[in-house]
Amino acid sequence: MSIIEAVTDVDNTFLSRREITCNFSGLGGKLKSLEATDMVTKEFKLDGKVVIPMRLRTHVGKSHVTGTFYIYDDENLAKKHINPTIFSRIEKIKAKLAETQAAETSDKASDEVKAEDTVTEESKKEEKDK
Numbered sequence: 001m002s003i004i005e006a007v008t009d010v011d012n013t014f015l016s017r018r019e020i021t022c023n024f025s026g027l028g029g030k031l032k033s034l035e036a037t038d039m040v041t042k043e044f045k046l047d048g049k050v051v052i053p054m055r056l057r058t059h060v061g062k063s064h065v066t067g068t069f070y071i072y073d074d075e076n077l078a079k080k081h082i083n084p085t086i087f088s089r090i091e092k093i094k095a096k097l098a099e100t101q102a103a104e105t106s107d108k109a110s111d112e113v114k115a116e117d118t119v120t121e122e123s124k125k126e127e128k129d130k
Contacts, residue, residue, distance in 0.1 A: 004043045018071040028063040036067050050075045
């Protein structure tokens with residue numbers, strides 16, 4: 001498990017947002033933006049707020065990542081301040097994750113059905129042999 005170290009935590013009252021910069025130790029090249037967002041949300045107890053990953057920066061020759069996150073109380077305000085391209089990218093990533101999770105659950109369900117079919121066929125063969 002990695003360790004999150006807060007570098008800066010600024011309350012920007014002019015833009016009505018909180019800006020957090022963190023170091024993620026041991027995750028160089030492995031950290032994805034949504035995973036980082038989930039980690040920051042859990043670490044700083046930001047449930048119910050809009051957390052937007054603005055930048056994840058890897059450091060050459062080091063195994064840590066520095067991430068900058070903007071935390072808004074209101075999603076509409078966030079959409080006014082931040083480039084809409086960022087929101088569209090986040091939505092695309094979430095859609096892909098939802099598709100992969102749905103595919104995994106359907107694969108597990110089909111595997112369970114196949115296992116049940118195999119068990120019933122084996123039991124029928126045993127009954128015929130008796």
